[in-house]
Amino acid sequence: MTVNPPMSETPENDDVLLESTTLSTQPAAVQPPSGFGPRSLLRWAWRQLTSMRTALLLLFLLALAAVPGSLLPQQGNAPADVADWISRHGALGRLFERLSLFHVYSSPWFAAVYLLLFVSLIGCVVPRTRLHWRALRSRPPASPRNLSRLPVTRSFTTTATPQEVLDAAHRSLRRRRFRVDRLVGSVAAEKGYFRETGNLVFHLALVALLVGVAIGALYGTRGSAIVVEGSGFANTVTRYDSFSAGPLANPQRLDPFSFTLNKFSASYQEGGKQNGAPRSFTADVTVQDSPTATPRSQVVQVNEPLVVGGTKVFLVGHGYAPVVTVRDGEGRVVFSDAVPFLPRDGMFTSTGVIKAPDARPTQLGFQGIFLPTASIDPVRGPLSTFPAANDPALFLSLWKGDLGLDTGAAQSVYRLDVSRMTRVGLEAMRPGESWTLPDGLGTITFDGIKQYAALSIAQDPGKGIALGSVVVAIAGLLLSLFVPRCRVWVRATADDEGTTLVEIGGLARTEAGGLESEVDALRSDLPDEAAPGAREPIEEYR
Amino acid sequence: MTAHTFAYLSNDLVYSAMATLTLALLAFSAELAFGDRGRVARTSRLTVHRVPVAAAVGAGAAPVDVDTPDVAEPSEVDLPESTRSAKFGGIGFALTVLSFVLLLAAVVFRGLAAGRAPWGNMYEFSLASALVVTGAYVIAVWRRPVLRLLGVFIVVPVLLTLGLAVTVLYVDAGPLVPALKSYWLVIHVAAAIISGGIFTLGGAVTVLYLLQERWERRGISNSLSRRLPESEQLDRTAYRLFAFVFPLWTFAIVAGAIWAENAWGRYWGWDPKETWALVTWVVFAGYLHARATAGWKGRRAAMIALLGLSAFLFNYFGVNIFFTGLHSYGGLPNK
Numbered sequence: 001m002t003v004n005p006p007m008s009e010t011p012e013n014d015d016v017l018l019e020s021t022t023l024s025t026q027p028a029a030v031q032p033p034s035g036f037g038p039r040s041l042l043r044w045a046w047r048q049l050t051s052m053r054t055a056l057l058l059l060f061l062l063a064l065a066a067v068p069g070s071l072l073p074q075q076g077n078a079p080a081d082v083a084d085w086i087s088r089h090g091a092l093g094r095l096f097e098r099l100s101l102f103h104v105y106s107s108p109w110f111a112a113v114y115l116l117l118f119v120s121l122i123g124c125v126v127p128r129t130r131l132h133w134r135a136l137r138s139r140p141p142a143s144p145r146n147l148s149r150l151p152v153t154r155s156f157t158t159t160a161t162p163q164e165v166l167d168a169a170h171r172s173l174r175r176r177r178f179r180v181d182r183l184v185g186s187v188a189a190e191k192g193y194f195r196e197t198g199n200l201v202f203h204l205a206l207v208a209l210l211v212g213v214a215i216g217a218l219y220g221t222r223g224s225a226i227v228v229e230g231s232g233f234a235n236t237v238t239r240y241d242s243f244s245a246g247p248l249a250n251p252q253r254l255d256p257f258s259f260t261l262n263k264f265s266a267s268y269q270e271g272g273k274q275n276g277a278p279r280s281f282t283a284d285v286t287v288q289d290s291p292t293a294t295p296r297s298q299v300v301q302v303n304e305p306l307v308v309g310g311t312k313v314f315l316v317g318h319g320y321a322p323v324v325t326v327r328d329g330e331g332r333v334v335f336s337d338a339v340p341f342l343p344r345d346g347m348f349t350s351t352g353v354i355k356a357p358d359a360r361p362t363q364l365g366f367q368g369i370f371l372p373t374a375s376i377d378p379v380r381g382p383l384s385t386f387p388a389a390n391d392p393a394l395f396l397s398l399w400k401g402d403l404g405l406d407t408g409a410a411q412s413v414y415r416l417d418v419s420r421m422t423r424v425g426l427e428a429m430r431p432g433e434s435w436t437l438p439d440g441l442g443t444i445t446f447d448g449i450k451q452y453a454a455l456s457i458a459q460d461p462g463k464g465i466a467l468g469s470v471v472v473a474i475a476g477l478l479l480s481l482f483v484p485r486c487r488v489w490v491r492a493t494a495d496d497e498g499t500t501l502v503e504i505g506g507l508a509r510t511e512a513g514g515l516e517s518e519v520d521a522l523r524s525d526l527p528d529e530a531a532p533g534a535r536e537p538i539e540e541y542r
Numbered sequence: 543m544t545a546h547t548f549a550y551l552s553n554d555l556v557y558s559a560m561a562t563l564t565l566a567l568l569a570f571s572a573e574l575a576f577g578d579r580g581r582v583a584r585t586s587r588l589t590v591h592r593v594p595v596a597a598a599v600g601a602g603a604a605p606v607d608v609d610t611p612d613v614a615e616p617s618e619v620d621l622p623e624s625t626r627s628a629k630f631g632g633i634g635f636a637l638t639v640l641s642f643v644l645l646l647a648a649v650v651f652r653g654l655a656a657g658r659a660p661w662g663n664m665y666e667f668s669l670a671s672a673l674v675v676t677g678a679y680v681i682a683v684w685r686r687p688v689l690r691l692l693g694v695f696i697v698v699p700v701l702l703t704l705g706l707a708v709t710v711l712y713v714d715a716g717p718l719v720p721a722l723k724s725y726w727l728v729i730h731v732a733a734a735i736i737s738g739g740i741f742t743l744g745g746a747v748t749v750l751y752l753l754q755e756r757w758e759r760r761g762i763s764n765s766l767s768r769r770l771p772e773s774e775q776l777d778r779t780a781y782r783l784f785a786f787v788f789p790l791w792t793f794a795i796v797a798g799a800i801w802a803e804n805a806w807g808r809y810w811g812w813d814p815k816e817t818w819a820l821v822t823w824v825v826f827a828g829y830l831h832a833r834a835t836a837g838w839k840g841r842r843a844a845m846i847a848l849l850g851l852s853a854f855l856f857n858y859f860g861v862n863i864f865f866t867g868l869h870s871y872g873g874l875p876n877k
Contacts, residue, residue, distance in 0.1 A: 052835045059828040063821045063853070070814040070861070077811065105812045213810075222807065272714055281720050302720040303805045314807040458807035466809065470796045474789055481785045481830075 049116070050123030058117040065113050069104030072096065076103065118210055125203045132196045139181040140190035143489040147505030150489075152519050154504040160527040162492035162500050169490040172525035176518065178488065186491040195510060198479020205473035212469055215462030221245040221254065222458035227261045228321045228338045229450040234258040235311065235457065255309040255459065259287040262297075264318060264451040268387050276347050276387050283315055283453045300453075310459045317454035319343045320350055322370050322394050328359035328442040335359075338450045341370045342414055347384040348372050353416045354396075354444075357405050364441060365399040365416045382428075394446050398425040398437055485509040488522060502526060548655035549715040553708075555648035556669065560704050562641040563676075563697050569634030570693035574766060576627040627765075634693050635683060641700075642680050645673040655715035659728040661735060662718045668707035671858075672700045674739030682743060688771050689779070695746035706859075726801035733794035737787050738858060744783035745851035748844045751776035755841060777840065781833060784847060788826055795819050818857035825850035 048054055073081035082102045086093030100107030147153060158165060162185065169187045173180045178189035223243035227233045235258060237243050237251045245251045262284040269277040283300040289308050300306045306313040319341060326335035334356045341352030354366040373386035374393035382395050401421030405411060427435045429446040436443050487507045492500050504523060508515040649669055653660035661670045679696040682689045718727075755773035757764065770776065798819070803809035810816060829846040832838035838846075 052831060053838075056828055056831050056835060056838065059824050059831065063824040063828070066817050066821050066824075069812055070817040074812065077813070269716065272716070274713060274716060278719050279717055280723075303724040303726075303801075305804065305807070312807055314805065316806065456807045460808070463803060463809060467800070470792075470799075474792055474796065477789045477792060481789060 046123065049120050050127075052124070055117070055120050055124060058113060058120055061113045062117055065104070065110050068101055069110075072101055072104075074102060074104065076105075114210075118207060121203055122207060125200055128196070129200050132193075132200060135196075136193055140179055140188040140487060142181075142183060143186040143188050143491055144505070147489055147491055147503040150505035150507050152506035152508070152515050154519060154523050155502060156523075156526075156528070157495070157499045157501050158527055159499055159529045161530065162494055164530065165492040165500055165502050165526055166490065168526050169492075169522065172522050173488065173490075176521070185493065186489060188487070188489050190485075190487045192483050192485030192510070194479050195483040195485045196480070198476040198481075198483065200476070202473050202476030202480055205469045205476055209466055209469035209473065212462040212464070212466030215465060216246075216460040217462070218246040218248040220458070220460040220462065221249050221251060222456065222460075224316070224454065224456050226319075226340050226452050226454050228340060228452040229261055229264055231338075232258060232260040233455070235308075240457070255311040256290050257288060257308040257311070258291070259285045259306070259313075261285055261453055264453050266318060266388070266451070270386075278387070281315060281318060310461060312458055314456040314458070315453055316456045317343075319452055319454065320348065320370050320372060320389065320392075321450045321452045322352070322368070323447040323450055324354060324366075324394075325445045325447055326354065326356045326359065326364065326366075326442065327444075328356065328361075328364070329440050330360050331442075332358075332360075334364075334442075338452075339368075340452050341368065345384070346387065348387040349382070349384040351414075353414055355403055355405070355413075355416070357403050359442060362400045362441070363403045363405075364437075365401075365403055365418070365421060366396045366444070367399070367416050368397075369395040371395070389449055392431060392449055394429045396427055396429065396435070396444065397423055398427075398441070399423050400439075400441060483510075484514045484518075486515045486518065488519060490522070490526075545655045545657065545715070548651045552648045552651035552655055552715070555644050555651065556704065556708060559641045559644035559648060559672075560701065560708070562637050562644060563701050563704070566634045566637035566641060567694065567697045567701065569630045569637060570697060573627045573631040573634060573691075574694065576630065631690055631693065634697075635690050638676060638693065638697065639680055642673070642676045645669070645676060649673050652715055656717065658718060659732070661731045662722055662727065663711075663713055665707050665711040665713050667731065667735065667858075668703050668711055670735045671738045671742075672703045672707070674735050675700050675703075675742045678739045678743045686779070688769075689747070691766070691769060692743075692746050692750065695749060696743065699742055699746075721805060724801060724805065726797060726804065730794060730797040730801050733790055733797055737791040737794050738854065740783055740787040740790070741851050741854050744780050744787065745848060747776055747780040747783060748847050748851075751780055752841065752844050752848075755844075777844070780844070780847065784826060784829060788830060791819075791823060791826065795823060814861045815857060818853060818861055822850055822853040822857060825853055 073085050075082050085102075086097060089096075096102065100109065104110055144150070148155070160168075166182065166185075166187050170180055170182060173187065173189040176191070178191040179193070180187060180189045221244070223237075223240035225233055225239060225241050233239055235254045235256060237254070243251070264284075265280075265282050267279045269275060269279055281302055284297065285300055285306065286295045286297055287306060287308065288295050298306055300313065300315050302315050305315070320343075321338035321340040323338045324335070325333060328334045335354060335358075339352050339354055341350035343350045348371075350370040350372075352368050352370065354368060356364040369382050371382055371384040371393050372389040373384050373391045375383055375385045377383040382393070399416060399418055399421040401418075404417040404420060411417060424441070425438045429435055429444075431446055431448050434443050434445040486509055489505045491503045491505075493503075495501050504519055504526075506515045506519040649660050649666075652666060652669065656662065656666075660666045675696060679689075679692060682692070750770060751773055754767055754770045754776055756762075757767040758773050771779075795816075798816070799809040802811065802816075825846060829843055829850055832843040832846050
């Protein structure tokens with residue numbers, strides 16, 4: 001038993017030994033273009049693109065390209081932060097915007113990197129699939145002339161005939177699930193083909209994953225909506241607060257369901273370091289899967305979305321909606337509704353706006369701060385100290401004048417355009433209280449509080465393909481990493497003294513190990529002395 | 543016992559583990575400091591070197607020649623148990639095993655105190671990661687005794703992690719925010735923690751490989767180089783660790799994506815945590831490719847692995863602390 005020194009001469013069976021250093025059936029290194037014709041140049045470019053080195057480079061580029069999107073705010077996740085970043089950094093911000101750095105993952109250069117990577121992957125995998133298919137149907141490579149050059153070797157002499165030895169080797173290797181080829185005077189065997197199969201399956205599954213992602217991006221839709229307790233939601237585009245659809249999706253054909261939010265409840269950690277941390281959110285809804293279906297009750301929670309057809313409704317947030325009634329100077333009710341306020345901190349200090357464009361003599365607007373558990377911070381002003389509505393208060397500042405709604409420009413329901421208004425009053429209110437507005441402008445009543453659920457509604461027809469692909473990919477990955485692939489040859493030669501010299505050579509084609517024990521097991525199956533009765537030879541000569 | 547008692551017990555166990563780990567670090571450092579073997583040890587090498595070999599080969603280790611005496615190169619067989627330095631190493635390892643047991647108990651009691659899987663915030667995640675790194679090291683040494691020399695490289699990051707956990711990241715045991723109430727927490731985060739442990743171990747082996755490879759190339763011989771396995775063997779060990787962890791990390795990402803789909807309605811949203819998980823994945827995919835590419839094997843591949851480990855560590859520490867994303871559930875009070 002010896003561990004061989006590195007090979008110093010050209011081995012007889014070059015390809016067999018060379019492969020052991022590349023660990024793969026990957027085609028040989030890229031040659032420079034042999035001519036300057038467009039054909040040869042194209043061939044050269046294609047070979048370059050599909051070489052392992054290029055794949056490596058593209059992998060690093062992909063990793064590198066993904067980084068800025070995590071460092072800079074992204075349009076998709078935080079549009080407000082993007083605008084803020086640009087305005088704070090001036091020229092740099094505008095330059096970054098032109099470089100798509102605020103939507104990295106949908107930018108042309110990011111797409112270029114991953115598409116090139118996938119082209120390179122396909123260009124690599126397709127020829128390898130062909131090679132592997134051929135290898136699967138061909139015999140293991142013939143025995144090299146000098147088995148002692150192989151990395152793992154054993155040799156011994158026996159009184160058994162070469163025929164007996166080779167028969168025993170054949171049986172032993174078969175039992176060990178080797179593919180065995182019987183040659184004149186030797187046996188060649190290989191196993192572990194599943195390794196390359198797994199490798200190819202893994203890479204093809206990645207292509208399928210990309211297809212799944214693309215289908216989702218092209219045909220998927222998603223949007224968000226705020227639904228106040230007691231009110232409903234119908235799954236049509238107009239009911240969404242924000243809505244985005246893939247270029248091939250049909251927003252007119254969304255799943256025709258609707259639901260009513262009966263009650264929203266939340267509980268929070270009381271006291272301790274994590275005071276105010278949310279502990280549970282529950283939305284009780286009544287769902288109708290289609291306009292004609294019978295309504296059913298369901299509870300929607302974080303991690304437990306409402307599923308209707310291919311659409312899922314997720315609970316992603318919540319907040320308070322103070323219910324107010326505004327009467328104008330003439331005593332008419334010009335506004336009466338629950339107004340969703342947006343939370344500004346973890347304790348649900350929330351801000352919102354009430355607009356009464358129909359009020360006379362002038363239009364009225366209110367900027368409000370809602371505090372579920374009210375306190376006044378000497379520095380920061382009105383502040384909530386707990387997210388539950390234990391001691392609610394509504395702080396309103398009253399503006400009169402032109403709300404600017406008649407210009408036709410779209411206006412946020414959460415912002416008051418005060419450019420043509422004047423502030424005329426400030427008041428803190430408790431639920432049930434009314435405020436008689438100054439200058440005979442009317443009254444406002446703080447009727448009560450409702451909660452709202454912020455919902456995300458999404459359908460992604462590609463996600464099944466994506467999930468199936470990654471499951472297959474992981475299976476392929478496991479095969480490609482853990483199946484050892486190796487070749488074993490056994491040669492038996494009769495010598496002058498009437499005994500048989502047996503040589504075993506093993507070549508691991510992977511780093512998975514286990515070849516030594518494989519060869520040792522084979523060795524122990526071979527006869528050390530002649531059998532009493534000759535066995536039937538196995539007739540499989542090449 | 544009440545949840546409160548469990549919580550205190552868990553905290554005490556963490557401090558105990560930190561104490562034993564500090565002692566282990568001292569012992570491991572002493573092992574390196576007293577590393578130079580005397581002449582007696584040197585001559586006794588051949589007589590001692592067979593015992594660990596049997597253990598190593600039994601664990602499916604690489605081919606090691608036991609029978610031919612001329613192959614007496616210092617390979618993984620070099621653990622002269624009789625020397626002073628080795629004694630320190632043995633003490634260090636014993637203390638590390640003790641620390642592992644203490645940490646295991648700390649994690650279990652933390653789980654009992656909170657009444658859930660004990661990895662719901664950064665503190666608990668750090669605790670579990672420290673446990674996994676220590677455990678991976680203990681198992682690695684059990685299977686290949688020569689890896690005991692990794693001790694310092696394992697104990698230092700574990701101690702740093704625990705130190706950070708008890709000082710900066712600590713939060714009382716308690717229930718979870720609703721977003722984390724899912725059995726996917728157990729699956730996804732457990733896979734991520736185990737991956738993290740093995741990434742760290744692989745990184746430590748890779749550092750040793752780079753050192754040893756450099757010393758071999760320059761013909762430098764010092765107390766550490768003489769007792770380390772050959773660089774080729776370190777390289778192979780690192781590869782096996784990374785090859786083992788890569789599918790697990792893939793699974794951790796996929797499990798996270800499935801959970802994200804269930805909680806937020808999209809399986810991938812380029813949240814900083816997701817992005818850096820993918821960056822880590824892509825870099826290690828690069829590592830596996832580099833291993834099979836001529837000209838990239840060895841040192842270059844090792845550098846790629848260390849790059850991947852840095853991406854992982856940045857994802858673990860950096861993203862939770864510096865970024866605001868959906869994964870910022872460190873449990874730390876807002877500023």
